[in-house]
Amino acid sequence: MLDRNIVPMTSVNSTMPWFGMDIGGTLSKLVYFEPKDMMQGESESEIEILKSIRKYLTKNSSYGKTGHRDTHLQMDNVVLRGIVGTLHFIRFPTSKMKNFLVLANQKGMAKLVTTVCATGGGAYKFEEDFKREVNMKLAKYDEFESLLKGLLYIDKNNPTECYYWSNPTDGTKCSKVQYDFSSPYPFLLVNIGSGVSILSVNSATECKRVSGTSLGGGTFLGLCCLLTGCNSFEEAIGLAAEGDHTHVDKLVKDIYGGDYAKFGLPGDLVASSFGQMNSRDRRSKVSRQDLARATLVTITNNIGSIARMCAIQQKVERVVFIGNFLRVNPIAMKLLAYAMEYWSNASMKALFLEHEGYFGAVGCLLQYHGET
Numbered sequence: 001m002l003d004r005n006i007v008p009m010t011s012v013n014s015t016m017p018w019f020g021m022d023i024g025g026t027l028s029k030l031v032y033f034e035p036k037d038m039m040q041g042e043s044e045s046e047i048e049i050l051k052s053i054r055k056y057l058t059k060n061s062s063y064g065k066t067g068h069r070d071t072h073l074q075m076d077n078v079v080l081r082g083i084v085g086t087l088h089f090i091r092f093p094t095s096k097m098k099n100f101l102v103l104a105n106q107k108g109m110a111k112l113v114t115t116v117c118a119t120g121g122g123a124y125k126f127e128e129d130f131k132r133e134v135n136m137k138l139a140k141y142d143e144f145e146s147l148l149k150g151l152l153y154i155d156k157n158n159p160t161e162c163y164y165w166s167n168p169t170d171g172t173k174c175s176k177v178q179y180d181f182s183s184p185y186p187f188l189l190v191n192i193g194s195g196v197s198i199l200s201v202n203s204a205t206e207c208k209r210v211s212g213t214s215l216g217g218g219t220f221l222g223l224c225c226l227l228t229g230c231n232s233f234e235e236a237i238g239l240a241a242e243g244d245h246t247h248v249d250k251l252v253k254d255i256y257g258g259d260y261a262k263f264g265l266p267g268d269l270v271a272s273s274f275g276q277m278n279s280r281d282r283r284s285k286v287s288r289q290d291l292a293r294a295t296l297v298t299i300t301n302n303i304g305s306i307a308r309m310c311a312i313q314q315k316v317e318r319v320v321f322i323g324n325f326l327r328v329n330p331i332a333m334k335l336l337a338y339a340m341e342y343w344s345n346a347s348m349k350a351l352f353l354e355h356e357g358y359f360g361a362v363g364c365l366l367q368y369h370g371e372t
C-alpha cells in the first residue's frame with residue numbers, strides 16, 4: 001500500500017544507488033542495489049560516492065562494542081528495473097540511527113539520493129530526522145506487504161533460499177534440506193522480530209495479520225540480559241548453546257514421575273517454564289548458560305504454540321518463520337521444526353529462509369521501483 005506522502009514513480013530519482021530500509025524496533029536493515037555495469041548512466045563522482053558508501057557500510061555494518069561484526073551479505077545477478085546488479089544487505093542497531101544519519105551525511109549519501117524507501121515502525125518515527133539530518137525524504141511502505149514481496153522476490157532469485165530441518169531432535173541426523181517454495185499458497189508467515197506478527201498469506205497480494213505476541217526476539221534478549229548479565233544477542237545465543245533448560249524448567253516427569261500417558265504428554269515435555277526456580281536450592285545450582293537456554297526455549301516454544309494454533313485456525317500446512325531472532329539461532333529453528341511436526345502429527349511443516357531478516361527492506365525497494 002502506497003503511503004500518502006510517497007513520491008510518485010514519475011518523479012523518482014532514478015540514479016544509482018537504490019536503497020531500501022526496514023527500520024525495526026531493534027535492528028535497521030539496509031539493502032542497496034548496485035548495478036553490474038557501473039558506467040550505466042553514472043558519472044565518475046557518483047561512482048566514487050557509491051564506492052565510499054559501500055566501503056563504509058561494509059566496514060561499519062555493526063555499531064557498538066558488542067565485539068561482534070555483522071556479516072555483510074550480498075546477492076549477485078538480480079534484476080531491478082531491467083538492470084542486472086547486486087543486492088547488498090547490511091544491518092545495524094536502530095538505537096544508533098542518529099550516528100548512521102550523521103555518517104551518511106558525511107559520506108555524501110544525500111548527494112546521491114533524495115528519497116529513500118523505508119518500512120517498519122522507524123520509517124514513521126525517524127522521518128523528521130532523515131529530513132533534518134540528511135535532507136532525505138522517506139517513501140514509506142507497509143511492513144507486512146513489503147515482507148511478503150521481498151520474500152517472494154528473494155526466493156525466486158535464490159534457489160537455495162527456503163529450507164526445513166530434517167530430524168530436528170537428532171544431533172547426528174539433523175540437517176538443512178532445501179524446499180521448493182514455488183507453489184507456496186496458502187501459508188502462515190511468522191515474523192519474529194522485537195515482537196511477533198503472524199500473517200496468513202493466500203496469494204502474492206493477499207495477506208492479513210491474524211495474530212501476534214509481544215513475547216518475541218526482544219523479550220528473549222531483554223530477559224537474557226537481565227538473567228545472565230550478557231550484553232548482546234550473539235552472547236545470549238552462545239550461552240544458550242552451552243546450557244540445559246531442564247535445570248530451570250519443571251518437566252511433566254518432575255510432576256508425574258514419567259509420562260502423562262492418558263493425555264499424550266511425554267515426561268520430557270516442559271510442564272512449567274522456569275518452574276524449578278521457585279526453589280532456593282535449585283536457584284543456587286543453575287548456571288548463566290542454563291538460564292539463557294531456558295529463556296530461549298520458553299520464548300521459542302510459546303511462539304511455536306501460537307503459530308500452530310493459527311495454522312489450525314487458518315487451515316494451512318506450511319508455516320514460514322522469518323525475522324532476525326532466527327539469525328545464528330539453529331536451536332530455536334530446530335525447536336520450532338520439532339514442535340510443529342510433533343504436535344501436528346507431521347501434518348505441518350516449519351520452513352525457514354536464508355535471508356531471514358531482510359525481506360521488508362527488499363520489499364519496499366521493489367515497490368518503490370514498481371517491481372511488484
Ligand SMILES: Nc1ncnc2c1ncn2[C@@H]1O[C@H](COP(=O)(O)OP(=O)(O)O)[C@@H](O)[C@H]1O
Pocket residue numbers: 023024025026027028120192193194195216217218219220221233234323324325326327357
Ligand atoms: N545483532 C543483533 N542485535 C540485536 N538483536 C539481534 C541481533 N541479531 C539478532 N537479533 C534478534 O533479532 C531481533 C530483532 O529482529 P528483527 O527482525 O530485526 O526485528 P525488528 O524489525 O523489530 O528490529 C532481536 O530482538 C533479537 O532477538
Ligand SMILES: CC(C)(COP(=O)(O)O)[C@@H](O)C(=O)NCCC(=O)O
Pocket residue numbers: 024025026120121191192193194195196197211212213214
Ligand atoms: C508492533 C510490531 C508489528 C512491530 O514489528 P517488529 O519491529 O517487532 O518486527 C510487532 O512487534 C508486533 O506485532 N508485536 C506484537 C503485538 C501483539 O500482537 O501483541
